[in-house]
Amino acid sequence: MIDFSLSEQQKAFQKTARDFAAKEIAPVALDYDRNPRFPGEIIRKAHSAGLMNLTCPKEYGGQGLGLVDSSVINEELNAACVAISGMIGINSLACGPILCGGSPEQKKRFLLPLNQSGKTASFGLTEREAGSDAGGLKTRAKLEGDHYVLTGQKCFITNASYAELYTIFATIDPSKGTKGICGFVVPRESPGLSVGKVEDKMGQRSLNVAEVILENVVVPRENLLGNEGEGFKWAMEALDEGRVNIATVGLGLARAAFEAALSYAKTRVQFGRPIGTHQGLNFMLADMAAAVESARLLTWYAGSLADQHKRFTREAAQAKFYATDVAMRVTTDAVQIHGGYGYTKDFVVEKLMRDAKLTQIYEGTNQINRMVAGGALMR
Ligand code: CAA
Secondary structure, three states: OOOOOOOHHHHHHHHHHHHHHHHHHHHHHHHHHHOOOOOHHHHHHHHHOOOOOOOOOHHHOOOOOOHHHHHHHHHHHHHHOHHHHHHHHHHHHHOHHHHHHOOHHHHHHHHHHHHHHOOOEEEEOOEOOEOOOHHHOOOEEEEEOOEEEEEEEEEEEEOOOOOOEEEEEEEOOHHHHHHHEEEEEEEOOOOOEEEEEEOOOOOOOOOOEEEEEEEEEEEEHHHEEOOOOOHHHHHHHHHHHHHHHHHHHHHHHHHHHHHHHHHHHHHOEEOOEEHHHOHHHHHHHHHHHHHHHHHHHHHHHHHHHHHOOOOOHHHHHHHHHHHHHHHHHHHHHHHHHHHHHHHOOOOHHHHHHHHHHHHOOOOOOHHHHHHHHHHHHHO
16 A cells, blocks of 8 residues: 655754745745845744755754655745745755765765754856766866866856855866866865856846856865765766656646645635636646656655665656746746736745746756656666
8 A cells, every 4th residue: 555644854844934934935935036135034043944955964953854754844945935944945956966976074074064063065067068968078187186176167157155064076188078077076175166147037036057167176085075086976876856846846836836726716706706717727727736746756656766775866767847838837827827917026926936947957858858758767
């Protein structure tokens, strides 16, 4: 028998996250959308409430939870605001390569102080000419004695302006393709590291996304994760977990849009009865509910494989593209159900629809995620 119910502990996590989201995030979500800024105080409170660094082991300052637990928590935070929630949760992707490829000493050195302090990090893979084709990155790493020198430019880096440290991917030899890529931990204060253009985005307005410029940045040899040439693997493994997290972002968004649309459809009266009782809209609501629930199941399924230490690359990719396509469809339908009001900034569904678009693009476009899932099917 398959039991879809949550454990008592998961219900407690869910309640903590739901209460936190209702008190600290939902009331300010529209304001953070209109006046984008760093949600430093909310991050500080999330850290105190134990809502950060969820899957990082306790010995490295994290909460030591599984990926299903983390999805249960993140659904609540994301339903309130995906941009603020993305800033709270960025360490799971940013620190993923350290957990995947770092030695116990490196994990202790980098993760423990970061997680204990409540500070945040960034994941530096993407470049102008290496987005979907991440293996084509050009940032160079040259070994000179006991240190590497990094030169290049990263773009679309979440939290770049506020990160305490960066996991940066660079190549020692571009002719080696993905086998030349190395992962490094680069502290913020490293001379030669600077933050460039901050992106002015359609949605997820308070999710900071900016360039990271590396000009002859000296990185000690002991900041290399694993061995030379292993970096691409650490990036991909971190993205497996990241894609379950983005599926949860899509799920939270879709749920919020569905709940807003349902509530509106129950109270808005046209032709003498609530609009949700008209068959055209009633069928839309039924499809939205089914989409949200199926997105949740695919997301939890991918998370449960990770929690059992099984390979979950295909399932993470399919949860990501499915749940975020659901987010786009359900938020668009929620605007439609609100009619003209839904297209105004007076109603949250307008923000949700703009926020949803990015989920189909980041952490691998949905075309790339279909490629990952489809490729696995054929192997
Ligand atoms: N786990 C472990 N190893 C993996 C892996 C995974 N999930 N995926 C690939 N690898 C390994 C492969 O096994 C292969 O190793 P071998 O040669 O030893 O067999 C090696 O990595 C190279 O793999 P591919 O040949 O499949 O590599 P590719 O160049 O064809 O690229 C890709 C594959 C899936 C398209 C990859 O480039 C990709 O994921 N692109 C999208 C990048 C992306 O998601 N970027 C998001 C950045 S973060 C962000 O969006 C924003 C944010 O901060 C929130």
